[in-house]
Amino acid sequence: xxxxxxxxxxxWTGEGAWCFITVPAEYFDEIKLISAQPAKGFGSVKVTxxxxxxxxxxxxxxxxxxxxxxxxxxxxxxxxxxxxxGDTVDVKIIITSDHPxxx
Numbered sequence: 001x002x003x004x005x006x007x008x009x010x011x012w013t014g015e016g017a018w019c020f021i022t023v024p025a026e027y028f029d030e031i032k033l034i035s036a037q038p039a040k041g042f043g044s045v046k047v048t049x050x051x052x053x054x055x056x057x058x059x060x061x062x063x064x065x066x067x068x069x070x071x072x073x074x075x076x077x078x079x080x081x082x083x084x085x086g087d088t089v090d091v092k093i094i095i096t097s098d099h100p101x102x103x
Contacts, residue, residue: 001034001095003027009073011085019078021091023060023069031069032062035095045069050092052081060093 005024012018023031035045044059054077060069071093073083083089 001030002092003031003095004090004092006088006090009078009083009085009087009089017075019073019075019085020070021073021089022063022066023071023093025066025068028062028068031060031095046096047071048094048096049073050094051077051083051089054080057096 003023005027007021007024009019009021012020031045043062046057046059049056049058049071051073056074056077058072058074060071062068063070071091073089078084081089
């Protein structure tokens with residue numbers, strides 16, 4: 001299953017410099033349903049993510065506060081795509097279950 005959306009890149013204010021893009025809440029129930037396999041760490045769902053010309057394997061994580069999933073965006077991807085917190089980013093995620101994550 002594929003999802004295409006635009007949302008703002010934001011930086012987590014806790015320890016570390018993690019940056020995320022929130023998957024729209026409207027997709028939460030569907031993603032949760034189609035990925036209803038034995039739970040992975042933190043309820044994560046394996047995806048292939050695409051931003052611009054960058055494609056990588058990672059996982060999205062449920063966020064109870066927003067009833068949505070969070071897509072972590074690594075520094076190397078942010079640098080390659082010249083994006084920074086506050087930028088609105090076009091994203092494609094493909095739900096998978098057959099790849100190792102490279103977070």
